Amino acid sequence: MSAPAHTQTKPDLRAFLHGLPGVDRVGAEARAATLASRSIKTAAKQWALDMAISMIDLTTLEGQDTPGKVRALCAKAKRPDPADPTAPMVAAVCVYPDLAHVAAAELKGSGVHVASVATAFPSGRTSLEVKLADVKYAVSAGADEVDMVIDRGAFLAGDYQLVFDEIAAVKDACGPAGTAGQAGSAHLKVILETGELVTLDNVRRASWLAMLAGADFIKTSTGKVTPAATLPVTLVMLEAVRDFRDSHGRQVGVKPAGGIRTAKDAIRYLVLVNETAGEDWLDPRWFRFGASSLLNDLLMQRTKMMTGRYSGPDYFTLD
Amino acid sequence: MPKFEYAPAPESRSIVSLRESYGLFINGEFGPGVDGRAFKTISPATEEVLAEVTEAGPADVDRAVTAARKAYEHSWSAMPGRERAKYLFRIARIIQERARELAVLESLDNGKPIRESRDVDIPLVAAHFFYHAGWADKLEYAGYGPAPRPLGVAGQVIPWNFPLLMLAWKIAPALACGNTVVLKPAETTPLTALAFAEICQQADLPPGVVNIVTGAGETGRTLVEHPGIDKVAFTGSTEVGKQIARACAPTRKKVTLELGGKAANVVFEDAPVDQAVEGIVNGIFFNQGHVCCAGSRLLVQESVYSDVLASLRRRLATLRLGDPLDKNTDVGAINSAAQLAKIRELSEVGEAEGAQRWSPPCELPVKGFWFPPTIFTGVSQAHRIAREEIFGPVLSVLTFRTPAEAVEKANNTPYGLSAGVWTEKGSLILWMASRLRAGVVWANTFNKFDPTSPFGGYKESGYGREGGRHGLEAYLDV
Numbered sequence: 001m002s003a004p005a006h007t008q009t010k011p012d013l014r015a016f017l018h019g020l021p022g023v024d025r026v027g028a029e030a031r032a033a034t035l036a037s038r039s040i041k042t043a044a045k046q047w048a049l050d051m052a053i054s055m056i057d058l059t060t061l062e063g064q065d066t067p068g069k070v071r072a073l074c075a076k077a078k079r080p081d082p083a084d085p086t087a088p089m090v091a092a093v094c095v096y097p098d099l100a101h102v103a104a105a106e107l108k109g110s111g112v113h114v115a116s117v118a119t120a121f122p123s124g125r126t127s128l129e130v131k132l133a134d135v136k137y138a139v140s141a142g143a144d145e146v147d148m149v150i151d152r153g154a155f156l157a158g159d160y161q162l163v164f165d166e167i168a169a170v171k172d173a174c175g176p177a178g179t180a181g182q183a184g185s186a187h188l189k190v191i192l193e194t195g196e197l198v199t200l201d202n203v204r205r206a207s208w209l210a211m212l213a214g215a216d217f218i219k220t221s222t223g224k225v226t227p228a229a230t231l232p233v234t235l236v237m238l239e240a241v242r243d244f245r246d247s248h249g250r251q252v253g254v255k256p257a258g259g260i261r262t263a264k265d266a267i268r269y270l271v272l273v274n275e276t277a278g279e280d281w282l283d284p285r286w287f288r289f290g291a292s293s294l295l296n297d298l299l300m301q302r303t304k305m306m307t308g309r310y311s312g313p314d315y316f317t318l319d
Numbered sequence: 320m321p322k323f324e325y326a327p328a329p330e331s332r333s334i335v336s337l338r339e340s341y342g343l344f345i346n347g348e349f350g351p352g353v354d355g356r357a358f359k360t361i362s363p364a365t366e367e368v369l370a371e372v373t374e375a376g377p378a379d380v381d382r383a384v385t386a387a388r389k390a391y392e393h394s395w396s397a398m399p400g401r402e403r404a405k406y407l408f409r410i411a412r413i414i415q416e417r418a419r420e421l422a423v424l425e426s427l428d429n430g431k432p433i434r435e436s437r438d439v440d441i442p443l444v445a446a447h448f449f450y451h452a453g454w455a456d457k458l459e460y461a462g463y464g465p466a467p468r469p470l471g472v473a474g475q476v477i478p479w480n481f482p483l484l485m486l487a488w489k490i491a492p493a494l495a496c497g498n499t500v501v502l503k504p505a506e507t508t509p510l511t512a513l514a515f516a517e518i519c520q521q522a523d524l525p526p527g528v529v530n531i532v533t534g535a536g537e538t539g540r541t542l543v544e545h546p547g548i549d550k551v552a553f554t555g556s557t558e559v560g561k562q563i564a565r566a567c568a569p570t571r572k573k574v575t576l577e578l579g580g581k582a583a584n585v586v587f588e589d590a591p592v593d594q595a596v597e598g599i600v601n602g603i604f605f606n607q608g609h610v611c612c613a614g615s616r617l618l619v620q621e622s623v624y625s626d627v628l629a630s631l632r633r634r635l636a637t638l639r640l641g642d643p644l645d646k647n648t649d650v651g652a653i654n655s656a657a658q659l660a661k662i663r664e665l666s667e668v669g670e671a672e673g674a675q676r677w678s679p680p681c682e683l684p685v686k687g688f689w690f691p692p693t694i695f696t697g698v699s700q701a702h703r704i705a706r707e708e709i710f711g712p713v714l715s716v717l718t719f720r721t722p723a724e725a726v727e728k729a730n731n732t733p734y735g736l737s738a739g740v741w742t743e744k745g746s747l748i749l750w751m752a753s754r755l756r757a758g759v760v761w762a763n764t765f766n767k768f769d770p771t772s773p774f775g776g777y778k779e780s781g782y783g784r785e786g787g788r789h790g791l792e793a794y795l796d797v
Contacts, residue, residue: 022743024763027594037434039328039646047323239593270323275637279322 009161013212017160020208023200023236032231035275036268045267049302052266052294053080055284056090057115057145057255059292061122061223067102070095072319074106081299082317084306090295091284092145096121097138104142115189116143119170122193122222124149128166135173139186146174147189147219147290150206152196160209167213189217189255189288194233195225203233207240217253223290228258231272238276254281257290263301266294325639328646330433334420340371341509343379343533344516346386347526353378358535360509363430364643364652364687372509375532377541380501383530384547387472387499390527396469396497400456407452407494409522414445417518421511425483426643428510430652430688431606433644440484443768447487447786450770451495454791458496461788467795469497470573471549476539476563477512478555479505479654480609480710486512488785489552490529491770496794498550499528503542506535507655540566548572552793554611557708557734557779575783575793577611577775579708580736582757583729584614584765587722588623590741594763596630599714602739602765604638604650604692608712609658611780612737614765616705618725621718628696628716635692636679650712653688662690662711669695669704674715700731708734722747726754735777739765758784 040048058077060069074093081087092113093103100116107114116138119131135146148170154162167190175185190210194203210218218237221228234256241252254277260266266289273281281287296316304310340357342349356374361367375383395403414421421444422436431440458467473493477485482504493500504512516531532538536559543551543563550573553563557578567574584602586595602614619627643651653659670676678691690711698705698715705715719725729738738757740748748762758775761767768774773789775781783793 021590021592024591024594024743027591027597027763031594031597034434037438037646038325040325041328042326044324044326051323274323282322 009159013160013164014158017205017208020204023204025200025232028200028232028235032235032272035235035271036231038268038271040267040271046302046305048267048270049263049298049305050088051270051282052263052289053298053302054088054091055288056295057092057094057257057288057290058090058295059094059223059257059290061094061096061117065096065099067099070099070102071106074103074112076295076317076319077107077112078110080295081303083315084303087299087302091288094147094290097134097141097143100138100141100143113145114143115145115147116141117147117149117222119148119166121147121149122224124151128169131166132169132173135170139174143186145187145189146170147191149191149193149222150210152193155197155202155206155209164209164213167210167215171214187216188214189219189253190215191219191222191257193222193225194220195227200232200236203236204240207237208244211240211244211248211252215252217255217288219255219257219290221256221258221290223258229256229260229290231268234269235272235276238273238281241281242277251280251286253286253288255288255290260289260291261293261297263294263298266298325647327642329642329644330423330426330437330646332423332427332644335424335427337370337510341373341513341533343373343375343383344513344519344529344531345379345383346530347520347524349516352376358506360428360507362427362687363507363654364684366686369428369510372513372533375503375534375538375541380532380538380541380545381547383501383532384472384474384542384545386527387501387530388547390525391469391472391499394525395494395499395528398497400458400497403494403497404452404455406522406524407448407455407491410518410524411445411448411452413518413521414441414448417514418442418445421483421514423644424514425511426651428508429479429482430643430654432648432651433646434648435606440481443770444483444487447484447491447770451491454492455495458791458795461791463792463795463797467496467797470794470796471498472547473498473500473550473552473794474542474545474548475500475502475552476543476555477502477504479508480606480611482508483511483515485554486515488554492785492790493552493794494528496791498794501530501532501542501548503532503534503539506533509533543567546570550794551575552783553577560781573793575775575785576781577783577785578736578779578781579710580611580613580734580776580780581616581706581708581732582612582614582734582737582739583616583618583725583732583755584739585618585719585725585729585741585751586620586623586627587725587740587742587744587747588620589743590623591743591763592623592627592630595741596627596634598739598741598763598765599631600634600638603714604712605766607651607653607690609654609710610766612759612766613710614737614739615709615714616729617714617716618719618728619716620725621720624718631694632677632679635694638679638681638692640681640689640691641684650692653690653711656688658710659688659690662709662713665704665707665709666693666713669698669702669713669715672702672704674698674702674704700728706732722750726751730754730756733779736780737761
């Protein structure tokens with residue numbers, strides 16, 4: 001075996017990650033497909049639609065983002081369906097760090113969280129100093145949730161210690177331990193970018209690595225790489241948080257992001273959560289969807305459930 | 320109260336139109352039995368009577384065999400393979416077109432979850448006809464000589480666990496090879512076989528090529544012992560299989576038997592645990608454990624025993640038992656009162672012999688025949704529940720220390736139908752597969768079927784193979 005590139009991965013960390021049970025891809029895909037065939041109807045569907053809305057991290061991560069675009073998104077986050085005040089708010093608005101202050105101002109006091117990507121999102125290809133400065137900048141601008149990316153290159157090179165140390169450093173930069181949620185400190189979501197890790201064994205190892213290093217959430221993807229979130233990947237991550245709580249006593253959230261566009265898809269994810277990690281995770285504190293167009297489909301289905309007819313996309317706001 | 324309670328999602332029954340009573344399908348037509356006897360078939364989930372079915376007596380079986388003989392001599396055996404293939408392709412297509420109806424009917428009559436009849440049984444039924452349709456004009460390339468000939472009239476007796484699928488396993492190769500058939504479905508699940516008879520009419524299959532005679536064990540015995548048949552194919556219990564073997568021994572009849580099993584599902588310490596747990600569940604709770612190749616003996620390496628058991632128990636708690644027609648049901652009804660009694664009896668024996676019984680909290684419907692998913696731990700090779708086929712949702716858990724011990728325990732059974740191996744180590748899979756005395760060895764999966772893959776047993780699990788090139792041999796005069 002070749003030596004790690006930069007730092008020396010502590011033998012026990014490597015041994016631990018490589019000692020995790022393997023994932024059989026065929027079996028994992030079959031299990032995800034079976035759960036995807038659950039038929040969720042009537043009252044169950046109604047409940048699931050509202051739950052899914054309340055779990056959305058409404059996201060805009062484009063070069064063309066402006067304060068105006070972010071303000072519009074925040075308005076949508078607070079009141080997703082202008083025609084129906086009973087529609088729940090989403091969980092958070094997710095933006096780039098330089099726009100976090102706009103979102104923070106708009107969402108102040110609303111209960112909707114401000115999430116900012118950081119650490120040289122999406123590739124993460126810069127120095128640790130720059131990454132930490134990025135995080136601190138986002139938190140000081142009012143982000144109470146930070147979505148960081150891991151160094152996939154280091155992970156694939158077997159340099160687990162580097163990845164671990166970076167996550168731990170970012171976690172420190174998010175605020176002192178135990179202060180997540182308080183002013184000036186933030187909740188840490190760790191993006192694994194599973195589309196670049198490729199194998200489900202890697203997904204499982206990266207999940208454990210992130211949790212051991214202090215992640216509050218593990219997140220599938222940046223949305224900039226294909227494939228983004230998939231059911232089998234999310235299944236493996238849900239198994240990881242379930243097993244991590246059993247062995248370490250700490251609950252960690254899961255966030256699939258990218259490519260989830262329809263209510264049907266979202267409900268499949270909720271079934272996966274329900275039957276894998278269990279109902280403790282059926283809560284916006286423990287499960288999120290990183291999505292943008294998903295919200296309108298959920299709202300449309302919600303209106304259909306309540307009125308019995310489809311009202312068409314013109315009745316839902318495009319922000 | 321669970322947070323996310325799935326609302327009932329029943330598949331509609333309206334697609335199925337049941338007749339009040341069914342006759343026998345002989346020579347291309349439905350007609351009454353000679354002595355007018357009938358029995359009722361019920362839905363095991365509700366005990367509702369679904370239809371009345373004719374019980375074929377000796378005179379009826381004789382008529383059916385005569386019709387099959389006539390069809391064999393005058394039309395089917397002389398027909399070029401490519402023409403027979405057209406009929407088989409047509410039947411396969413009609414099965415696909417009527418798939419939803421057949422799935423609902425199967426779940427109604429058998430009690431199995433619609434998810435299984437819809438996603439497993441019926442697609443495999445169509446696949447078997449498609450596959451064998453492809454063989455019909457290529458038999459000279461099957462490796463059985465330049466012009467292999469059919470055997471003649473086949474008498475086929477099938478069980479109730481996969482009613483239409485077992486019919487397909489029997490009829491598709493028989494017809495592809497140029498034989499005609501008289502088939503007796505199980506008395507508790509005759510309805511899809513009768514629907515298949517309608518499909519034969521719909522496909523314009525020449526009269527007499529397929530005959531369906533309904534009835535119980537006595538009808539089956541009459542068929543098997545009829546001097547006019549050339550071939551006996553039976554799937555069912557080892558006990559009845561032995562009777563058939565005895566009855567056919569002094570005759571010229573060729574026989575294939577697919578009988579019971581007590582398969583070992585072997586989980587090594589380096590197994591992909593989450594998928595192994597799925598495989599254990601699929602191995603024994605698929606189709607309520609009414610599977611001859613079910614993984615009813617779990618052999619777990621002792622070093623991971625408690626982890627695997629904890630995961631398995633947690634997983635079992637998520638199994639959804641109930642209405643077979645509900646699309647979210649994982650575990651359906653036990654097929655009959657008699658089978659339920661047998662499962663109960665053996666489970667009580669397990670407890671009496673000192674094994675620990677466990678089931679997840681699970682509410683059983685009041686009407687119908689139900690048994691909760693059950694695990695027995697602390698089982699040893701000497702226990703009856705480790706040796707006898709229970710044919711229900713009951714798993715016996717044993718442990719082993721080394722691969723050699725796993726092989727020894729897995730093979731220590733009169734049966735030899737199937738086995739499973741769970742490990743991430745490829746060399747260990749191959750090592751195990753070459754030593755396990757079982758007709759099929761699954762690696763990191765379980766209960767996977769395909770028409771191209773031969774299936775059959777070692778030892779008292781029977782002889783002959785069904786499916787694949789090997790399965791053709793059973794219906795050719797070679």
